[in-house]
């Protein structure tokens with residue numbers, strides 16, 4: 080057969096947040112992926128990958144650089160349709176990338192509501208910016224923002240869409256350590272308040288264990304391992320349970336750690 084690419088992206092209608100909670104207990108999923116394959120030329124980056132994410136679940140995705148994390152995220156965001164397999168995602172979803180991707184010729188608040196239907200709604204933009212702690216920057220140009228502020232703007236732009244699924248691709252990777260810790264805390268708070276499902280791509284094992292309900296490790300084009308994190312929040316990196324999980328995940332990532340590997 081000549082046709083090698085088949086697309087089956089089902090956009091699943093989701094209800095208002097109040098309803099979603101009820102339906103989550105029934106059988107709905109925020110994300111359902113079956114047999115997802117994505118090739119670039121000869122190279123098969125995703126190989127028959129399956130993935131479920133429950134409504135409101137916080138999932139972190141780890142994996143070596145180049146293993147296909149962004150490829151998966153872009154497919155879930157419907158930015159890439161050249162795939163084989165089944166993908167079901169909510170209609171209301173939003174993405175934030177490592178680089179905030181703000182339009183330099185639009186004020187910060189206009190960036191937040193860019194692309195939303197209707198007239199640009201300043202109040203709505205301001206509310207979202209206030210929620211991420213930078214309401215006072217609404218009338219600035221993007222170029223005067225710090226890296227952390229730009230990333231918060233990017234989060235506000237995602238949240239203003241009231242997503243049922245928030246896709247985050249290494250959103251804190253470019254931030255300095257302190258700014259990153261604050262941004263991580265913010266995402267944890269926003270998640271608890273909004274109740275949306277989150278898929279967070281990160282290369283930071285600690286970040287994954289701090290934030291997620293479940294951590295996935297991607298390898299050879301599939302989800303090779305998953306770890307449920309039952310620890311209560313807020314989590315403490317000094318907790319022995321934390322160290323154990325981090326160690327296991329580093330093992331799965333093929334990174335050496337601990338005494339028994341060190342010689």
Ligand SMILES: Nc1ncnc2c1ncn2[C@@H]1O[C@H](COP(=O)(O)OP(=O)(O)O)[C@@H](O)[C@H]1O
Pocket residue numbers: 119124142143144145146147148149150151
């Ligand atoms: N548009 C593209 N064309 C060709 N190859 C691509 C394209 N996008 C990604 N790739 C390749 O697919 C692999 C996975 O990329 P990516 O999903 O960005 O990895 P990760 O986000 O895990 O670092 C890489 O080898 C990358 O070079």
Ligand SMILES: [Mg+2]
Pocket residue numbers: 148149150248
């Ligand atoms: Mg990537």
